Amino acid sequence: MANKTDKKTIPKTYLAKTRTGITGFDEITDGGIPKGRPTLVCGEAGAGKTLFAIESIIRGATEFREPGVIITFEEKAEELQTNVASLGFDLIKLQKENLIKIDHVQIERSEIEETGEYDLDGLFIRLGYAIDSIGAKRIMLDTIENLFSGLQNQSILRAELRRLFGWLKEKGVTAIITGEKGDGNLTRQGLEEYVSDCVILLEHRIMNQISTRLIRIVKYRGSQHGTNEYPFLIDEDGISVLPVTSLLLDKKVSSQRVSSGIPALDKMLGGKGFFAGSSILVSGTAGTGKTSIAANFAKATCERKEKCIYFAFEESPDQIVRNMNSIDLNLGKYIKAGLLHIQASRPSLYGLEMHLVAIHKKIKQFKPRTVIIDPITNLVTVGSMAEVKSILVRLIDFLQSEGITVLFTALNLVANTKEQSDEGVSSLVDAWIMVRDIENNGERNRGLYIMKSRGMKHSNQVREFIITDHGIDLVPVYLGPDGVLTGSAREAQQLDEVTGVELKTHELGRKDREIARKRLVLEAKIASLKEEFESVQESLNKSYLEDDLKKEIMNRNRKQLTQERNNHNTANDKNK
Amino acid sequence: MPKKTEYVLRLYVTGASPNSIKAINNIKSICEIYLAGKYALEIVDIYQEAEVAKKEQIIALPLLIKKFPLPEKRLIGDMSETEKVLKGLGLQS
Structure with a gap:
């Protein structure tokens, strides 16, 4: 024993x-x-x-x-x-x-009477x-x-x-x-x-x-x-x-990479995606598509036949599944296959610590490879910023010791918090993706940046983040003379460019045709000159021939005359 | 003439511990003085019958249970406080 x-x-x-x-x-x-x-x-x-x-x-x-x-x-x-x-x-x-x-x-007590020493x-x-x-x-x-x-x-x-x-x-x-x-x-x-x-x-x-x-x-x-x-x-x-796991930084790390589920984003991350077992923060203002990014990551995990657990503090599981269907992301089938579990609870259900315990427990039970927490910001409603941070430190610590990849989303309440995420967790996470509104020409567009990504080469470019019926895509923004253009401004600029090309080709065609015409004219001229030359030459030849002919005829005539004269002379002689 | 047993008493003790011996002696003399001829006293050594301890809800020892007349009454201790024993047995108010 x-x-x-x-x-x-x-x-x-x-x-x-x-x-x-x-x-x-x-x-x-x-x-x-x-x-x-x-x-x-x-x-x-x-x-x-x-x-x-x-x-x-x-x-x-x-x-x-x-x-x-x-x-x-x-x-x-x-x-x-x-x-x-x-x-x-x-x-x-x-x-x-x-x-x-x-x-x-x-x-x-009422039944008992004490009558002296007892034991x-x-x-x-x-x-x-x-x-x-x-x-x-x-x-x-x-x-x-x-x-x-x-x-x-x-x-x-x-x-x-x-x-x-x-x-x-x-x-x-x-x-x-x-x-x-x-x-x-x-x-x-x-x-x-x-x-x-x-x-x-x-x-x-x-x-x-x-x-x-x-x-x-x-x-x-x-x-x-x-x-x-x-x-x-x-x-x-x-x-x-809930044991507070050791805060020693002696975790094993993996150099394996996992896809973010968005090919264009993977490309920005050195072409391969995130490190397995790392922590990722997706922050942005309201309605910038943080949940969509998270859902895509969940999908990518399930596609690899790995388990994913999704802690939702804002939406119910059904709501998430329905909403993601609208961008052609069927999470329902992964839930049925037992690969995805959506755990939804209100932040105010219990205290922060209890959330952590509950998350711990679920993770121990489900044994996922990926954990998504959407969003961490809502936890602030039940605790102070410092408390939330301490919870997150412990959570990240725990997840990393288990080699689980974690993706947090965080809502930035103020649009201009470019430098810090609300919970100050940016220094704890390995990769930080920020989605920001870019307001221009009376419309709002989403710009996606990779603020940091430890240990890998990553793009420093702003990408426009587009959510369509077929999912998420990232397109390079247009850097025009007036700065970064997005949305319809970018599209207009692209159209402008197409028109320009069209015009240019047209112009070129016209010039080509003129040259061709000029060549034709020139060639015609050359032909007529040639004709002229030939006729002159012919007429010259003709006079030569006539002369020769005349000479020949004269010669013949002279000969004939000479012969006739001789014949006449002979006859004269006979008669004599 | 046959004596009527009006009092049924049971004393639980633990072997020959000092308290047990004192209790046995005390209760015997009390019974002889106050209930001569009309009582039945059974002495049980709990060590021999541990199951009973659970059944009878025994905690403190020595324990005297007055089974009859009703209501049932429990007295604990070495029975040295005669006043209390008599009160417990309903012989003195």
């Missing part, structure tokens, strides 16, 4: 502890309550003392197989069974299995019998102070109580004793005097009409323990204590 309760790092000489099984409590006490010794749980009426004790006994029996005895001085066994049944504990079954034994000690051996015998019959390792006494109202002889009672606790220690059972808070004392009868090993104080504080349950370890002899007040929650699963 000792191996079970001791942590492996704890040396043997270290005070042995018994785990209570109460969520978070064993962490703040570094292992639970002292083993084999009595622990006093005190607080005002309704602070949760009985529940604390009962849960320790029942969880001891069910989770650690340590049988336990419940000695109740107030409620009857049947009442107790009904009370814890609502927390899902079946006391009747546990009693049958001999894991739990209940003894209701009833004292009625509480009857009680001892009953306790001893109950413990031995099931081999109990744990016992609770709720509330032993009732003895004081039933019996008159205080000196006997005190001596007997001292003997009782000594006896319990000797028996080696881990005892949990409850006691109601008295004036100036932790308990009415000063039980803390007898139970000196471990004293736990439960409180129920109301601030601004919002109640917060707090647990504090007043004393823990022989052990180090947290001295803070830790908030705790009582719900359908019993008590959950």
Whole structure:
């Protein structure tokens, strides 16, 4: 049994502890309550003392197989069974299995006459019998102070109580004793005097009409323990204590990247998106689309088949699903697939601390890879800025230690808070995206900036953030001579540019055609000159030919004449 | 003639502790003086019958329960304060 309760790092000489099984409590006490010794749980009426004790006994029996005895001085066994049944504990079954034994000690003053010296051996015998019959390792006494109202002889009672606790220690059972808070004392009868090993104080504080349950370890002899007040929650699963996780900066980090769900935004973040396990803040004024960015991130997570939990402090789950449908984002199917869980609650439901406990608990249960809190600003309604910041520090710390990526949205109430986010959490987060209204020419447009993104190259450009029926897109803004243009001004500018191009091409065409025409004219001229030249040449050739022909004909004629003359001469000669 | 038992008393003690012995002696003498012949006294050692402690809602010991006549009455202590014992048994107002 000792191996079970001791942590492996704890040396043997270290005070042995018994785990209570109460969520978070064993962490703040570094292992639970002292083993084999009595622990006093005190607080005002309704602070949760009985529940604390009962849960320790029942969880001891069910989770650690340590049988336990419940000695109740107030409620009857049947009442107790009904009370814890609502927390899902079946006391009747546990009693049958001999894991739990209940003894209701009833004292009625009117029936008792004191006639001299007595002792509480009857009680001892009953306790001893109950413990031995099931081999109990744990016992609770709720509330032993009732003895004081039933019996008159205080000196006997005190001596007997001292003997009782000594006896319990000797028996080696881990005892949990409850006691109601008295004036100036932790308990009415000063039980803390007898139970000196471990004293736990439960409180129920109301601030601004919002109640917060707090647990504090007043004393823990022989052990180090947290001295803070830790908030705790009582719900359908019993008590959950929120440990303030170590504020050492020794978390493991991941260099894995996760998509933001908006391709254009990923591109601005070095092309790959956020670091897994980092914290992201999306801040902006009202209606700038913070929830849409958050929903896209949720979608991207679910698309990777990872779980995402969405804490909504403004809208109901149905509202979010409906609204996101309008930008073609079907969150409903992820909810059905069990990948997405939307947890909606009003910030004023309970105090800040309780919100943190509730968030913790949900995260532990659902084991998401991504957590979205939308928006953190609303928490300010139940706490001061400083408180919210401290809560967020603890939350971020917890999430990062679990390697969960978290995205917060924050509403900037004033449009010109360019430099600081409201909660001052900007220094805590790893990436900060800001969505801002850009008002120009009578219309509002959204500009998206990456204010910071640790450990990665990111765009320094302002992008215009457009929400359409098909989702979110980012477009580069137009940097004109008059500055940054967005919305219709950007569109007009783009149109202007298109027109300009059109005109230019037209102009070019005209010039080209003129040149072509000029060429045609030139070519025509060249052709006619050529024709002219050819005709001159021809006429010249013609005269040459005529001359030749004339010469030839003359030559022939001359020859003929010469021949004819010769012939005539011969004839003359004959006649002679 | 047969004696009528008007008083049914049961004394719970724890073995032979000083208080137990004192209580046994005291109640016996009180009974002999005030209820001679009309009482039945049963002495139970709780150590032997631990179950009874739960059943009878026993806390402080020694405990004397007056089972009869009704109403049932419980007296705790070593029965040394005779006045109170008599008052508890309804023998003295």
